Amino acid sequence: MTLNKEQIKRLFIGFDKPLALVIFLLMCVGLIALYSAAINMPGRVEDQIRNIVLTFILMWAVATLSTQTLMKFAVPLYTIGVGLLIAVAVFGLTKKGAKRWINLGIVIQPSEIMKISMPLMLAWYFQKREGNIQWFDYVVALLLLVLPVGLIAKQPDLGTGLLVAAAGLYVIYLAGLSWKLIFPVLIAGLLCIGTILAFEDKICQQDIKWHILHDYQKHRVCTLLNPTSDPLGKGFHTIQSVIAIGSGGLVGKGWLKGTQSHLEFIPEKHTDFIFAVFAEEFGLLGECALLVLFLLLIARGLVISASGATLFARLLSGAITMVFFTYVFVNMGMVSGILPVVGVPLPFMSYGGTALVTLGLGCGILMMVAREKRLMQS
Template sequence: MALDKHTWKEQVKRLFAAFDKPLALIVFLLLCVGLVTLYSASIDVPGRVEDQIRNIVLTFILMWVLAMLPTQTLMKFAVPLYTAGVALLIAVAMFGLTKKGAKRWLNVGMVIQPSEIMKIAMPLMLAWYFQKREGNIRWFDYLAAIALLGVPVGLIAKQPDLGTGLLVAAAGLYVIYLAGLSWKLILPVLIAGVVGIGTILALEDKICQPDVEWHILHDYQKHRVCTLLDPTSDPLGKGFHTIQSVIAIGSGGTTGKGWLKGTQAHLEFIPEKHTDFIFAVFAEEFGLIGEGVLIVLYLLLVARGLMIAASGATLFGRLLAGAVTMIFFTYAFVNMGMVSGILPVVGVPLPFMSYGGTALVTLGLGVGILMSVAREKRLMQS
């Protein structure tokens, strides 16, 4: 009997041997916090928590499968996945489904959003490219990488889907930076960005007039930026989201109003409270202390991911793990920023907390990639 028990324990241990324990624990805690908050945000919508649990189970399975794969196998998927993703984006542009003025979906027997594929395919492709050029990376390789990045980002921005486009662009740029792009090239871009933001702030009253056209952005994107600068300019429209979420965060105070006691959420003042604005629900009910704990969890997630990236056995593994980790950071930063009113509302979910299967699966695949890189290093040391 003792032998059977010992054998059973060994089988379970082997089954989860691919999991990086610290990373798995952090993700588990975030998922638990997410389910608790989602229950409060969706208390008037039966079945939503159960749906999210099913999404978590599916994500866990995919995460486990990816964690078991060697990074060499992941490399083999890079070019086919990137090619398929770009082909699907072209198909969306040609005969995609249009909803709410945006053409982002494709019916292939079931409705899919191909832009989500690029969140994983893009860093995979660029990490593969630089792995192939290892030891012989020249300046034109960075131009080639930017071209590979520009094609899907341009197609996604044309849908239009600025939020997803920025996330895919960030995923690719992280790989390019980690591959050794010189600060001499990065610094001018940063300076230009600071000058551009400063100009918008200084000229807000003039450029946000209804008769002024922004030729680079769509009208709704201009409206988002201008509403960010002054939410009260459209308090019952685009500004409503920002105003109500900021009120919720502020009303939570230091300790919060308590679980299930958030008035902004339960009186339906917070829009999209179970998805993009779930952080506002959490902040109202758990206050500044809860926000601090949540931010610490995300910082631990990023720190663990960067540790895995730094110890990667190959350039491909290091670049891919580093980019995936920074994607987690970007998701969390952009979501908290837009809910807090310091960034435009671009529809970015809060990692492992927002309701929804697509984003959760994408993030779970990212965790699986990190575990694959960590597992490869452990195997080399054993």
């Protein structure tokens, strides 16, 4: 059976055209960068193309849902996610010193579920409290957030914990949390950063313990402040990626001509550090073009969020958009040497199926919110 033009149009009615175009362009740029980064890793590009196809199918499926349908999944997904995180803590699989996985016939990483289920749960909670949100609702929301973030931090998995915490905090902020409560926390954070910078020489001594962080996390922060203190260990990632970015100059060395990546100086070059590969080969102009694409993605997400038909839709889509910003900021920050290395991928560019599926889910939700608004206006 052949589909006519109208039937094909109806199949993609859920797609927001501006958002879909930006995502498509980012994926194309990502494949170009990945081809160069993984040129000595057969099968990586083919695997990523398969992941992209699956992501678009998932995005399409989610975009055709309604927000009412999605709300029904909020509590079950959150409950299952927390239950699996507890199961990981009790009898999870340990790899390279981290207990993050569980074998349920297939090996899964439950913390990935929380990237979507956390903002989904909080948006559902505030939707139920719409019109009668009190101070204690923010306390309840924080408790709902602290539980999974604490379990993820215990694994330990700082990168995923950061993203889950950010997703939840964005919902809480967008739900109307007063700046009178946010401002003191920001001041305290700045004071902590200032203290670390001022007393780096003393607090980074080997015999000094940071009780709120693991030793390897302390080492990451200290090597961020002074990468040359461990140039062949934890500081190696930062030093080599900064060299790659700087050596790209204005226009770059040209596609497939990056020496830092092709001579194997950049670790994890096809995943977390793919931005260094891209920057070396396409230079400052390429970086600016990439930043424009990410800014367009975030801007379109915020426009969709602002026009959401319900509080649930606005909170969820707004939080997802700001999580995209967090992905980009943290990844580019750690690759550029201004943030610690925490294992956060660059959206739609880093190799990996799990992260791409999570991003696809988020984009599908944005498209769902945009579709419902269009249907209301028609």
